[in-house]
Amino acid sequence: xxxxxxxxxxxxxxxxxxxxxxxxxxxxxxxxxxxxxxxxxxxxxxxxxxxxxxxxxxxxxxxxxxxxxxxxxxxxxxxxxxxxxxxxxxxxxxxxxxxxxxxx
Amino acid sequence: xxxxxxxxxxxxxxxxxxxxxxxxxxxxxxxxxxxxxxxxxxxxxxxxxxxxxxxxxxxxxxxxxxxxxxxxxxxxxxxxxxxxxxxxxxxxxxxxxx
Amino acid sequence: xxxxxxxxxxxxxxxxxxxxxxxxxxxxxxxxxxxxxxxxxxxxxxxxxxxxxxxxxxxxxxxxxxxxxxxxxxxxxxxxxxxxxxxxxxxxxxxxxxxxxxxxxxxxxxxxxxxxxxxxxxxxxxxxxxxxxxxxxxxxxxxxxxxxxxxxxxxxx
Numbered sequence: 001x002x003x004x005x006x007x008x009x010x011x012x013x014x015x016x017x018x019x020x021x022x023x024x025x026x027x028x029x030x031x032x033x034x035x036x037x038x039x040x041x042x043x044x045x046x047x048x049x050x051x052x053x054x055x056x057x058x059x060x061x062x063x064x065x066x067x068x069x070x071x072x073x074x075x076x077x078x079x080x081x082x083x084x085x086x087x088x089x090x091x092x093x094x095x096x097x098x099x100x101x102x103x104x
Numbered sequence: 105x106x107x108x109x110x111x112x113x114x115x116x117x118x119x120x121x122x123x124x125x126x127x128x129x130x131x132x133x134x135x136x137x138x139x140x141x142x143x144x145x146x147x148x149x150x151x152x153x154x155x156x157x158x159x160x161x162x163x164x165x166x167x168x169x170x171x172x173x174x175x176x177x178x179x180x181x182x183x184x185x186x187x188x189x190x191x192x193x194x195x196x197x198x199x200x201x202x
Numbered sequence: 203x204x205x206x207x208x209x210x211x212x213x214x215x216x217x218x219x220x221x222x223x224x225x226x227x228x229x230x231x232x233x234x235x236x237x238x239x240x241x242x243x244x245x246x247x248x249x250x251x252x253x254x255x256x257x258x259x260x261x262x263x264x265x266x267x268x269x270x271x272x273x274x275x276x277x278x279x280x281x282x283x284x285x286x287x288x289x290x291x292x293x294x295x296x297x298x299x300x301x302x303x304x305x306x307x308x309x310x311x312x313x314x315x316x317x318x319x320x321x322x323x324x325x326x327x328x329x330x331x332x333x334x335x336x337x338x339x340x341x342x343x344x345x346x347x348x349x350x351x352x353x354x355x356x357x358x359x
Contacts, residue, residue, distance in 0.1 A: 020116050041141070048145045
């Protein structure tokens with residue numbers, strides 16, 4: 001593997017770890033279920049995308065790389081479905097979204 | 105292999121543990137459902153990393169299958185986008201819960 | 203009809219090649235699987251009129267990648283900043299796309315776009331949760347709708 005490819009792959013892996021970390025921090029810090037959903041749906045999925053892209057760069061064959069990248073849309077579909085279900089459930093349960101004025 | 109796979113996988117696992125504890129604490133049922141979301145993204149990421157950290161390519165198949173099964177949950181919500189002009193029927197899980 | 207069968211067959215064969223990681227050992231099984239997939243897909247999703255354009259697909263994927271990167275960076279910045287500048291609000295957004303796949307794709311992608319998450323879809327009204335009321339969420343949703351409409355060979359009103 002050429003060194004530049006190794007660096008690119010490592011950079012993507014670290015970027016992925018960063019987004020996962022940001023997602024977790026958002027989950028811990030954000031005030032209500034809707035905002036926490038934003039943190040997980042966006043940051044974690046981008047983190048997964050970075051990790052998969054980083055690993056795909058190391059793949060030995062084109063097919064193996066594409067297979068890794070195939071995981072991403074599936075995971076996105078899953079998170080879109082589950083994320084929507086959570087938001088709708090929260091809405092049906094009558095959970096009011098947190099707002100700035102309410103906290104003051 | 106860049107040698108980063110295992111550390112990153114462990115880091116994600118630590119994230120998953122922290123996030124799961126948070127999600128399990130609630131306070132609402134919807135919060136606890138966030139755990140399902142976590143397995144979809146973090147779980148798959150950890151599996152793919154472990155495959156490259158020496159776990160072997162079968163783990164990629166596991167990650168792919170996990171993502172595929174998780175994607176099926178999207179079916180329930182797809183129904184809603186498909187039909188138009190129908191009011192929520194009785195017994196629909198949209199009905200407000202006391 | 204034949205055109206559709208050939209196109210879908212090629213698509214599934216490509217998928218098989220990817221899943222088998224380029225190995226040709228099980229191509230017999232692959233042929234059976236591809237044939238079964240084409241048959242199932244014809245039943246579940248009959249060929250329809252409509253123009254599929256590769257340019258529109260590339261435009262959608264590029265738009266999606268760019269926006270999800272923006273969305274991820276934005277939410278990461280908010281989560282990590284010492285004082286998260288959150289001012290969430292709900293937004294009722296009138297959906298212009300027709301029901302079916304276009305609408306499904308819209309609600310699914312909005313969850314990854316900067317600042318928006320779909321909460322519920324009733325008829326043509328989509329309730330969105332917006333992370334920051336100062337964001338141009340409606341305009342971004344409109345832009346996404348236009349890209350999706352082009353993907354399905356339609357124009358938004």
